[in-house]
Amino acid sequence: MSDYSPTILQGQQTNDDEILAKTPLDAKALGGDSSVVIMELLQRFKVRDVMKRQVLSIPRKATLREAQRILRENHISGLPVSEDGRLYGIISVNDIINGLDHGWMDDTVDMHMASSLVVLEAGMPISFALRYFNNYTYGRFPVLDSNRQLVGIISQRDVMRALLYELSVEIRKLERKTADKVAQPAPPSETHFFRREWAVVHNDLTGAGRAANEIKQLLREKKVDRSVARRIAVAAYELEINICIHSHGGVLVMVISDNAVTITAKDRGPGIPDIEWACRDGTSTANDWIRSLGFGAGMGLSNSKRVADFFEIESEVGKFTKVTCAFNLKKLEAPAGGTAS
Amino acid sequence: MTIADVVKVLNGKLMAGDGTSPRVVGAVVANDLMSDVLLTDADDVLLLTSLASDQAIRTAHIVGAVGVVIHNAKPLSETMIKVANDLGIPLVSSPLSKYDACVKMHDAFLAEARG
The missing domain is CATH 3.30.565.10 (Histidine kinase-like ATPase, C-terminal domain)
Known part of the structure; x- marks a missing residue:
C-alpha cells in the first residue's frame, strides 16, 4: 500500500565513524587531512539547519483526490498527513497510483497513508540524515522537534546544497590562507x-x-x-x-x-x-x-x-x-x- | 561643495563615512556602469548611481571619489555600508531620481559659481 517501510525511528545515535563509512561520502573519500573539514561540517550541521521549514501537509479526512491535486500542483511525490503539528502519516504518489487502480480516490487519506514512518529529529547531526538516506530508499524524511511536532522536511538535495555551500566557504578560507602564505x-x-x-x-x-x-x-x-x-x-x-x-x-x-x-x-x-x-x-x-x-x-x-x-x-x-x-x-x-x- | 552640502542639496541621508570631510566635489559622474566610471579622468568625483552594491563603493575608492550617492532611496545592504566605512567613502542615500539629482547638483554648482 505504501512505499514507506514500517520502520519506526528508535532515536538512538550510532558511532559516527560507522555513519561516515556507510554514507555516500564514505570514510575512504574522507581520508587524510582534508576530511577534517567535511567531518566537522557533518557534525556541526544539524537537520534543523538544512531542512525546509515550510511544509505542505494535508489533514487525515482529506480525500486521496485532494492529495493527488496537491502533489500534482506542487510537483512533489510525498505529502505529510498532519493536524496541529502532529504527524499522522505520509501519503505518497504510490498510494495515489494504488488509489486510482482500486477506485479509492474518494477515500480519506488516513485509510491509505503510511503511518509507521521513518522520521528525523531537528537536533540530529547531518551525518545521521546522510546515513538514513543511504540506508533507506526514500528521497525525503519528515522532521520532528523534541515535542514530536512536525517542523520540517529534509531531502537529499537540501543536504547537498547546504554542504556544497559550506564547503565553498571553507575552501575560500583555505584559498585566502594560501594567498596570504604566497x-x-x-x-x-x-x-x-x-x-x-x-x-x-x-x-x-x-x-x-x-x-x-x-x-x-x-x-x-x-x-x-x-x-x-x-x-x-x-x-x-x-x-x-x-x-x-x-x-x-x-x-x-x-x-x-x-x-x-x-x-x-x-x-x-x-x-x-x-x-x-x-x-x-x-x-x-x-x-x-x-x-x-x-x-x-x-x-x-x-x-x-x-x-x-x-x-x-x-x-x-x-x-x-x-x-x-x-x-x-x-x-x-x-x-x-x-x-x- | 563638500559631502555635507551634497546631503543637503539632494535631501539625502549620510549612511556611511565621514560627513564632515573637507574634500570638495570637483566633478559629478552619473552612471550605473562601473567600467564607464573607471574610465573617467576627473579628480574628486562625486558618483551618482543606482547601483546599490559593494562594487559602486569599491569603484569609487579606485577613482578616489569624494563620495557616492544612491538614488531613489534604494535599500542599502549592511555589507555595502561596511565596505564604505572600511574604505572611508561617504555614502549618501537620496530619495531623488538620477535625473533630478543631476539637475539639483547642476543648479547648486551654478549658484556656487555665482557666489
Whole structure:
C-alpha cells in the first residue's frame, strides 16, 4: 500500500565513524587531512539547519483526490498527513497510483497513508540524515522537534546544497590562507622589491574588487604618484572582475620594481578563443546577473589596455588566460632601509 | 561643495563615512556602469548611481571619489555600508531620481559659481 517501510525511528545515535563509512561520502573519500573539514561540517550541521521549514501537509479526512491535486500542483511525490503539528502519516504518489487502480480516490487519506514512518529529529547531526538516506530508499524524511511536532522536511538535495555551500566557504578560507602564505615578499633581487598575490574566486562578486582596493592603498603607502596609482588600480580592478566573472578562478599579482609596477592576472581557464574580439570595446560574454552588478559591458580588457603603458595577453583555450599590465613610475620613493621590503 | 552640502542639496541621508570631510566635489559622474566610471579622468568625483552594491563603493575608492550617492532611496545592504566605512567613502542615500539629482547638483554648482 505504501512505499514507506514500517520502520519506526528508535532515536538512538550510532558511532559516527560507522555513519561516515556507510554514507555516500564514505570514510575512504574522507581520508587524510582534508576530511577534517567535511567531518566537522557533518557534525556541526544539524537537520534543523538544512531542512525546509515550510511544509505542505494535508489533514487525515482529506480525500486521496485532494492529495493527488496537491502533489500534482506542487510537483512533489510525498505529502505529510498532519493536524496541529502532529504527524499522522505520509501519503505518497504510490498510494495515489494504488488509489486510482482500486477506485479509492474518494477515500480519506488516513485509510491509505503510511503511518509507521521513518522520521528525523531537528537536533540530529547531518551525518545521521546522510546515513538514513543511504540506508533507506526514500528521497525525503519528515522532521520532528523534541515535542514530536512536525517542523520540517529534509531531502537529499537540501543536504547537498547546504554542504556544497559550506564547503565553498571553507575552501575560500583555505584559498585566502594560501594567498596570504604566497603573499610573502619575493626574495630581494636587483629589480624586485615588493611582490604580493591575491586569490580571486569565481563568481565571488561580494569579495571581487577587494584586491584592487588593497592595491590602491598599498600604492598610496608606497607614495606612488597619485595619477599612476589610479591607473594601476583601474587595471587591477578590471582584471580582478574579469577573473571573477569569466574564469574558474585565479590570482592577481602586483610587483613593484624600481621603475615600474606590474599587474598580472592569471586564471585557470576556460581561456579565450578569440583574443582580438575579446579586447574590443563592447564585446562580452557576460550574463544579465553580472550586468546587474555594474559590469559585463565588455570594457574590462580594453580599459586595462587603455590605462597601461604596456599590455600583453596570452590565452590557451581550456587552460588559462594571462594578462600583464605594466606602468612606468614617475616617482617612487623606496621604503626606508633599502630595496627589500 | 563638500559631502555635507551634497546631503543637503539632494535631501539625502549620510549612511556611511565621514560627513564632515573637507574634500570638495570637483566633478559629478552619473552612471550605473562601473567600467564607464573607471574610465573617467576627473579628480574628486562625486558618483551618482543606482547601483546599490559593494562594487559602486569599491569603484569609487579606485577613482578616489569624494563620495557616492544612491538614488531613489534604494535599500542599502549592511555589507555595502561596511565596505564604505572600511574604505572611508561617504555614502549618501537620496530619495531623488538620477535625473533630478543631476539637475539639483547642476543648479547648486551654478549658484556656487555665482557666489
